[in-house]
Amino acid sequence: MIRAYHVDGKAEIIQAAEPRDALEADILWLDLIHPDLAEEALVERLLGIPLPTREDLKDIEPSSRLYVEDGGIYMTASLVWRAENPLAELTDVAFILAGNRLVTIRYAEPRAFALFSAALLRTHGKCRTGAELMARLLETIVDRTAEVLEIGIARLDELSATVFVDRKAAKRRPPRFLEDKLIDIAGHHRLVSKARDSLVSLSRLVVFLRSLPKVREDQEAEELCSVIAHDIQSLSEHAAFVSNNITFLLDASLGLINVEQNAIIKIFSIASVVFLPPTLVASIYGMNFQFMPELAWTHGYAIALVAMLLSAIIPFLFFRWKGWL
Known part of the structure; x- marks a missing residue:
């Protein structure tokens, strides 16, 4: 799909x-969402520049993500999406400055684009150049990344409150409670890690964007890029702090699991010590009597087998009920 945005904020779908x-002269932004070959060919013909393919967007080399070719300025950044889901992901988005127009190519729908397009429709005529439009779009993307970090922090605080509780509350926990929380910690770490990767990608893009003469000549775009670069640096430091907190929570959870396991092993050790002397006495004297009435029982052997089986099953079920296994 090709969505075109005009200078006055009007949007239309180009088939x-x-x-x-x-293209109309007042079209400032072409947003290509999951474009097919026909749509790519149409935009290439109208703009007179080649468009990167989906495979090109996955290239991680800086020379393949940030370059100038055939009069177009090509930039690719990795953005966080599906932040609300347990498994956050990164999606590669291409930004192309062709003349006074901005072209974006994406195969996902990060929420920042929906937020920016909605704001663009409300603020008619606020952006006059493609460079300024891209700077404002990057500003929205960085704000959305900050929101993703806030989501991760809120989840982390909630998880921390469930892990660090008093002894009475800890005793009421179901078995393997902390082991299950390790999966949640891994999900939070993945979200923050994806946000940090996105910030690194955006930082490289902004540095490249600020080096362009087209941006340096646009005072509004230059000022926006300067603010964005500062915000990215602050968010990167904050993401590192959050990552350290996740590491602490992981280490603390593993420590609590070890404490619980040591307590269970202590109980087993005590039980072994308690039953060891009777076992020793039985092994020495139990089979050395001349008369044993049980030997004459018709079903004595079967009864002995059942007794041994029950003596193994009953302690196992008891330990399982207590959550020690």
């Missing part, structure tokens, strides 16, 4: 089958 020889 690949439409007979169109040129």
Whole structure:
């Protein structure tokens, strides 16, 4: 799908089958969402520049993500999406400055784009150049990344409150409670890690963008990029702090698990010590009597087997009920 945004904030959908020889002069932004070959060919013909393919966006080399070619400025950044889901992901988005227009190519729908397009429709005529429009879009993306970090912090605080409780509350926990929380900690770490990777990608993009003469000549875009660079640096430091907190929570959870396991082993050790003397006495004297009435029982052997089986099953069920296994 090709969504076109005009300077006055009006938006329209451009169909690949439409007979169109040129774009309107007031179209400032072309947003390509899951474009097919026909839509890519149409935009390439209208703009006169080649578009990167989906495979090109996955290239991690800086020379393949930030470059100038055929009059177009090509930039690729990795953005966080599906932050509300347990498994956050990164998606690669291409930003292209072609003349005075911004072209974006994406195969996912990060929430920052929906927020920015909605704001763009409300603020008619606020952006006059493609460089300024891209700077404001990057500003929204960075704000959304900050929101993702806040989501991770809120989840981490909630998880920390459930892990660190008093002894009475800890005793009421179901078995393997802390082991299950390790999976939640891994999910929070993944979210923060994806946010940090996105910030690194955005930092490289902003540095490249600020080095362009087109941006340096645009005072509004230059000031926005300066603010964005400062915000990215602050968020990167904050993400590192959150990552350290996650590491602490992981270490603390593992420590609590070890404490609980040591307590269970202590109980088993005490039980072994308690029953060891009777076992020793039975082994020495139990089979050395001349008369044993049980030997004459018709079903004595079967009864002995059942007694041995019950003596193994009953302690196992008891330990399982106490949550020691």
